[in-house]
Amino acid sequence: MTWAELRDAAVDRLRAGGFEQPGVEVRWMLEEVSGLDAAEQVTEASAPATVRAANALSELLDRRLAGEPLQYVLGSWSFCGIDLLVDRRVLIPRPETEVVAQIAIAEAARLGERVGSTDAWAGAITEYAVADLGTGSGALALALAFALPEAEVWATDVDPDALAIARANVAGSGTPSARVRLAEGSWFAALPDGLRGRLRVVVANPPYLAADELSTLPPEVADWEPVGALVSGRTGLEAFEAILAAASEWLDPTGTIVLELAPHQAEPVAEIARANGFCSVEVHQDLAGRDRVLVARRVESDG
Ligand SMILES: C[S@@+](CC[C@H](N)C(=O)[O-])C[C@H]1O[C@@H](n2cnc3c(N)ncnc32)[C@H](O)[C@@H]1O
Known part of the structure; x- marks a missing residue:
């Protein structure tokens, strides 16, 4: 069987399974199983x-046909040009x-921090x-570590x-990852005390669904992604309340917090801030x- 025949048979299987973009x-x-990129799949x-x-x-197709998200099936996905391992965790x-x-990177720049690539010799x-x-x-x-060369992240x-996945991704990401520190715990409580009042920028994409919204999600999300990453609590605002209640204590006096939220939460979360x-x-x-994004500053911005 040629690569083209293998591809066509696989496309037919996904199409028959009702997938919209089988090709x-x-x-x-x-590419994942053969190492052939898109151009090589044509020339070969x-x-x-x-x-x-x-x-x-065939194994990847079986998993996909069972409803597993494509990104988990592939085992990796790109974020801001960085290749990340991803699985059900x-x-x-x-x-x-x-x-x-x-937006968080722009905020660091507004606060006077340098944005750009890391000097390969700069170490940590x-x-x-x-x-x-x-x-x-x-x-x-x-x-953040890739864009902000002087930041400890x-x-x-x-x-x-x-955190095990984050650790693997940090380990596999080259020089900038030498400045990334991992810590386990609930929101700011995971951080060492010495960081209190010192954080320039805090960013978070917390779980922001209300418990009863879980059943409204597509099965590809609800049945596969971690519930603890999706659902915050009864109202969906619990994580924002916990994070914003402690944020002033951990940010430096001119610091900024940047939070992802659901569109209908913009006003209530702004109120909490x-x-x-x-x-x-x-x-x-x-x-x-x-x-989608709340930016809350401890002092008025002048521009
Ligand atoms: C929506 S996911 C965001 C993951 C990643 N930041 C991203 O944007 O793709 C939320 C993450 O918050 C974590 N989380 C949930 N409750 C937490 C808490 N109390 N303290 C710290 N992390 C928490 C979950 O385990 C999950 O990894």
Whole structure:
């Protein structure tokens, strides 16, 4: 069987299973099992496929046809250009969270910190600290570490299984990851006391669904992604309340907190931020134009 025949049979299987983009999905799976990128899949189309790749592809197709999200089937996904391992222990990083990362990086720049690539010889020298609370795969923490060359980046999670994935991603991400520190515990309580009052920027994409919203999610999310990454509690606002109640104590006097939220939560979460002493509170939109990111500053921004 040639690579083209293997691909066509796989596309037919996914199409028969009702998948909307079988060609794209098979291209990714084929790359995963064969190492052939999209262009090579074309140039090698009439070459014989390996038995090993055919067997591996068949296993991936079985998993996908059983409803497992493509990202878990592939075992990795890209976030802000960084390749991350992902499996059922962590939330799949979303495009809207890339917007959160960009806003947090812009906020560090506004506070006077340098944005740019890490000098390969700079080692792990850091000048200030930032934190990603509820890091999951480590997505936001690594995006910050790559973009902010002088930042010490704290990545926390309450779930040790999620932290195991974050640890693997940090270990596999090269020089910037030398500045990432992992810590287990609930929100700020995971951090060492010495960071109190010192964090320049805090970023979090906490669970923000109300418990009764879980049943409204597509099965591909509800049946596969960790409930602790999705559901906050009865109202969906619990994580925001806990984080914002402690944030002023941990941020430096001019620091900023950047939070991902669901569009309908923008007003209540802004209210919680103001009630906790944040005087400048803004809501930014995601790529689809929906309210998605809260930026709360301890002091008024002058521009
Ligand atoms: C929506 S996921 C976000 C994961 C990752 N930051 C991202 O954006 O892809 C929320 C994460 O918060 C973690 N989490 C839930 N409750 C927590 C708590 N009390 N303290 C710290 N982390 C918590 C979950 O384990 C999960 O990894």
